[in-house]
Amino acid sequence: xxxxxxxxxxxxxxxxxxxxxxxxxxxxxxxxxxxxxxxxxxxxxxxxxxxxxxxxxxxxxxxxxxxxxxxxxxxxxxxxxxxxxxxxxxxxxxxxxxxxxxxxxxxxxxxxxxxxxxxxxxxxxxxxxxxxxxxxxxxxxxxxxxxxxxxxxxxxxxxxxxxxxxxxxxxxxxxxxxxxxxxxxxxxxxxxxxxxxxxxxxxxxxxxxxxxxxxxxxxxxxxxxxxxxxxxxxxxxxxxxxxxxxxxxxxxxxxxxxxxxxxxxxxxxxxxxxxxxxxxxxxxxxxxxxxxxxxxxxxxxxxxxxxxxxxxxxxxxxxxxxxx
Numbered sequence: 394x395x396x397x398x399x400x401x402x403x404x405x406x407x408x409x410x411x412x413x414x415x416x417x418x419x420x421x422x423x424x425x426x427x428x429x430x431x432x433x434x435x436x437x438x439x440x441x442x443x444x445x446x447x448x449x450x451x452x453x454x455x456x457x458x459x460x461x462x463x464x465x466x467x468x469x470x471x472x473x474x475x476x477x478x479x480x481x482x483x484x485x486x487x488x489x490x491x492x493x494x495x496x497x498x499x500x501x502x503x504x505x506x507x508x509x510x511x512x513x514x515x516x517x518x519x520x521x522x523x524x525x526x527x528x529x530x531x532x533x534x535x536x537x538x539x540x541x542x543x544x545x546x547x548x549x550x551x552x553x554x555x556x557x558x559x560x561x562x563x564x565x566x567x568x569x570x571x572x573x574x575x576x577x578x579x580x581x582x583x584x585x586x587x588x589x590x591x592x593x594x595x596x597x598x599x600x601x602x603x604x605x606x607x608x609x610x611x612x613x614x615x616x617x618x619x620x621x622x623x624x625x626x627x628x629x630x631x632x633x634x635x636x637x638x639x640x641x642x643x644x645x646x647x648x649x650x651x652x653x654x655x656x657x658x659x660x661x662x663x664x665x666x667x668x669x670x671x672x673x674x675x676x677x678x679x680x681x682x683x684x685x686x687x688x689x690x691x692x693x694x695x696x697x698x699x700x701x702x703x704x705x706x707x708x709x710x711x712x713x714x715x716x717x
Contacts, residue, residue: 395717396444396513397698402437404699409444412509417517420451420475424536425511427705427713428566429621430644434505435702438644446512446715447479447504450535456520474526476538477518478671479503495668512698514717524671527679534678536714537570537685538671541678544570546669547617547640548578555579558612562629563619563643564591564602566688566712571619571642572600573683580615583608585628588709594687608632617642623649635659642666688712 394411397404412419426448434441453473469475482489482497489497503518504510526535544567553559557580561572564586572584572595586592586602595602610631618629621643630651633639639661656663677683688711693701695717705713 394514395695396509397446397695397715398443399435399445400442402435404435404445404702406696406698409513411515412517414455414457414517416457418456418469418475418520418523419454420449420477420516420518420523421454422449422451422511422514422516422717423474424532425449425715425717426536426540427701427715428540430505432702432706433621433644439505441505443504444509444511444513444516445504446510446516447502448536448539449511449516450474450476450526450532450538451511451516453523454515469520469523469525474532474535475523476526476535476671476675477503477516477524478522478668479505479539480668481508481519481522512695512715514695524675527675530675530678531686533686533689533714534684535675537688537712538674538678540567541570541574541674541683541685542669542671543567543642543667544574544669545673545677546666547571547642548574549670550664550666551615551638551640553578553580553615555581557581557614559583559615559617560608560613560629560632561585561617561619562625562632563617563621564588564595565619565709567642568619569594569688569711570683570685571617573598573685574677575617576600577682590709590711597687598684611635613637615640619643626651630655633659633661636661638662638664640664640666685712689714692716 396409480495481501482494483499486498501508559580561584584602616629616633617640619642690711692714
């Protein structure tokens, strides 16, 4: 099969053996999306060799005969359209036994850690990682399930009330989805958006954007940092009020210099946030409460995947899809 292979920070499309679905579900990829983590892996954020990609919608080709240890996925059938949670857990380590499978000590992560990903014609995942896509949800919507779930994780971790003043720093691929989900809470949301298209998309959803010089320091109850840059973190730190909550929704390459004394004095809560719940994400898509398709900027065939990455890396570029 054809796949996008990363090795020593270099990408190429090449023929590789089709994965063996004897122990896991075999899924034919219908669409896959490029995200910032993929771009950072190419830059060397984490040493990975193999097939990239973790945002996808696909079709079940075969199912393992082994029962799911969690009971999830037991109703799936060959031919179902599915999306997949990216962390494959062992189920036996302390983290798994404690109900924290996304922090499994032995986990593999689709297209990120010790597991080939979705920029290929086929991939495999444990059946319990798969979620059936409702018939009314299109492939173009479903391919956003993983980042939409990551956006919803914020509301799994903290309560956001209508009276809260919430600042979102970053209006890119993930930031736009975070903005749409936060807007559903009725909070006093403002989004820092630097590019005209980002601003336009927010305005069309009735979400207010602001410029950097309009951000009042030490005013915001909750600040969500979604740029993955040290400058974004510095801005978030200046914006948050004492005893406020700073949600870090990005991974950062390398080390950052942080004044921890000021964090102690201001009694801040700093919250890391990554993967999230798939079923609520699918329900929002099914109800039409979230529209991620406006983020689709360009589409490429799998054979053009290297070019797709070049486009996705351009400043202000939103979602680029790869379609085998």
